[in-house]
Amino acid sequence: MTTFQLRxxxxxxxxxxxxxxxxEIEPLVLGGQEYRSEPARVPAGLTVTKASSGTVFELSFGVRLEGPCFRCLAGAALELPIRAREYQATSPGDDPDxxxxxxxxxVLELSAWARDALVLALPDKILHDxxxxxxxxxxGKDLNVEPHAHEETRGDPRWSVLDELREKL
Ligand SMILES: [Zn+2]
Ligand SMILES: [Zn+2]
Structure with a gap:
């Protein structure tokens, strides 16, 4: 876990x-699957600006995330530029804002911040294509490798009622 001393x-x-x-970008678990940053440690730019009422923190980095495709489970990779901003008042009191x-x-918890910023930047679905x-x-076969369709299953339940009636007549 990466931290930055502010003292x-x-x-x-x-x-x-x-x-x-x-x-250090810790692995993420999404939908039961693990996604990892490759490499696990990424270079980032950190800017700390002191304002009269508090401090503004800005973090920017690029990340390559690898893990299984949401639909077919083949290896997928995603490259994302991340920019995040945080504010800490000198006297925040009880106001969470x-x-x-x-x-x-x-201590500025860089790994936790980078991970949350990365999660916010993710698309709805991580796809290999x-x-x-x-x-x-x-x-259950992979439709990318073997495109196919199955015939409609016979014995459609909507017709079985008619069949029963027919038998009674
Ligand atoms: Zn896929
Ligand atoms: Zn099939």
Whole structure:
């Protein structure tokens, strides 16, 4: 887990610190499947700006996420640019809007922040190809490899009632 010490920063109002940091991106579990950043540690730009009422934190990095396709489970990879911003007031009191959940005791929790920012940037479905055909709902075969359709199952229940009536007549 990557953290950044804020105590040694002695920024005055209006001052800004720009630093290159390396952030560990922890694996994500989505829909029971694991997705990993490749590589696990990514270079990121961190900017800390001291304002009169508090501090603004900005983080930007690029990530390549690898894991199974939502539809067919083949290997999928996704490259995403991430930009995130947090604000921590000097005296936040009890107001959650004035407090960053990633700032704790003069420590900025970079890994947790990067992970949450990454989750927010994810598409609805991670696909190995936008046109992935998925797995056949009848037999489970990969429809990308073996495109096929099954004949309508015989003995449609809607007709069985008629069959019964016919037998009675
Ligand atoms: Zn797929
Ligand atoms: Zn099938």
């Amino acid at each position: 040694r920063l002695r920024l005055r109002t209006g001052e800004q610190l720009r630093e290159q940091v390396e952030v 004035l407090r960053s959940e990633y700032v704790r005791d003069d 936008p046109d992935c055909a998925g797995l056949c709902p009848v037999c």
